[in-house]
Amino acid sequence: MRCGVVVFPGSNCDHDVYHVLKHVLDQEVLFLWHGDADLRDCQLVVLPGGFSYGDYLRAGAMAVHSPILEEVRRHAESGGQVLGICNGFQILLETGLLDGAMRRNRSLRFECRDVYLRVERDDLPFTSDYDQGQVLRMPIAHAEGSYIGSEEMLDELEESSRVVFRYVTPDGADATGEDEERWNVNGSARAIAGVCNEAGNVLGMMPHPERCAEQVFGNVDGLAVFAAVAGAGARGLGVLS
Amino acid sequence: MAVKARITVYPRPEILDPQGKAITGALGRLGFGQVTDVRAGKSFEIELSKKGRNVEKVLAQMCEQLLANTLIEDYSVELLDGGAKK
Numbered sequence: 001m002r003c004g005v006v007v008f009p010g011s012n013c014d015h016d017v018y019h020v021l022k023h024v025l026d027q028e029v030l031f032l033w034h035g036d037a038d039l040r041d042c043q044l045v046v047l048p049g050g051f052s053y054g055d056y057l058r059a060g061a062m063a064v065h066s067p068i069l070e071e072v073r074r075h076a077e078s079g080g081q082v083l084g085i086c087n088g089f090q091i092l093l094e095t096g097l098l099d100g101a102m103r104r105n106r107s108l109r110f111e112c113r114d115v116y117l118r119v120e121r122d123d124l125p126f127t128s129d130y131d132q133g134q135v136l137r138m139p140i141a142h143a144e145g146s147y148i149g150s151e152e153m154l155d156e157l158e159e160s161s162r163v164v165f166r167y168v169t170p171d172g173a174d175a176t177g178e179d180e181e182r183w184n185v186n187g188s189a190r191a192i193a194g195v196c197n198e199a200g201n202v203l204g205m206m207p208h209p210e211r212c213a214e215q216v217f218g219n220v221d222g223l224a225v226f227a228a229v230a231g232a233g234a235r236g237l238g239v240l241s
Numbered sequence: 242m243a244v245k246a247r248i249t250v251y252p253r254p255e256i257l258d259p260q261g262k263a264i265t266g267a268l269g270r271l272g273f274g275q276v277t278d279v280r281a282g283k284s285f286e287i288e289l290s291k292k293g294r295n296v297e298k299v300l301a302q303m304c305e306q307l308l309a310n311t312l313i314e315d316y317s318v319e320l321l322d323g324g325a326k327k
Contacts, residue, residue: 058310101312104259
């Protein structure tokens with residue numbers, strides 16, 4: 001699949017995503033410059049992690065007004081696949097392609113550590129290589145990752161099954177009580193770590209699947225996100241075995 | 242005539258404001274026990290080349306489109322220099 005990784009000033013996970021798609025999964029990958037209003041026929045567009053425009057004003061707020069975002073919006077609205085990771089998720093929220101907003105983490109610190117996620121949906125192009133209920137270990141690295149929305153919006157999100165990943169305990173249970181602070185590190189509403197749009201072609205997630213997508217890193221839990229969406233399932237499994 | 246405006250953006254009252262909470266705690270520890278709540282927001286001073294008739298409306302549009310995330314933040318617009326109408 002022809003994949004595009006958008007590069008904003010301040011992106012810092014663009015090369016990681018490029019590496020996974022190109023060298024681990026053998027896909028065609030291009031870097032797409034934020035100033036060009038052109039997706040160059042890419043079928044999958046990834047908005048990578050980092051600090052686009054220095055996270056000035058609010059994380060993701062400035063990136064929304066860059067020329068390429070109009071094309072990303074058009075791509076998403078016509079059913080094309082868009083994956084936003086970390087800062088990319090924040091950008092998708094700011095565009096309104098995904099519902100919700102981000103606050104500072106409840107610790108007020110930049111949190112960089114492994115967390116556990118439960119896969120809530122396995123019928124999306126991004127999650128079809130996982131099973132519903134499967135528990136994944138993935139790193140997070142962000143300061144503004146506390147997902148929030150109005151109660152009505154959150155209810156609607158749940159009812160339409162748009163919660164894709166949730167922060168859980170290592171054994172996959174909902175984190176409650178003391179566990180809640182420990183495992184829902186940023187304090188996200190309803191422990192939401194990733195959401196999709198109604199059609200399921202746009203996914204945003206705070207954890208970094210590209211940082212756990214190769215054996216050499218000691219964790220390959222994130223590889224299936226890219227393998228599934230790029231249609232590289234078989235090769236992805238070949239790399240794992 | 243040039244115009245100056247101040248825009249302030251605050252987290253909505255129903256949104257937990259972790260920064261404000263941390264500052265409340267810090268002021269308490271410094272002995273300012275009378276502080277019961279702090280909300281931390283942002284302030285922007287904006288200069289405009291000339292004042293159109295719809296200057297408040299234009300400033301509100303700036304807030305809606307960029308300066309505030311209205312899902313979680315409220316904004317207010319204030320014309321400075323007396324905001325004298327001409």
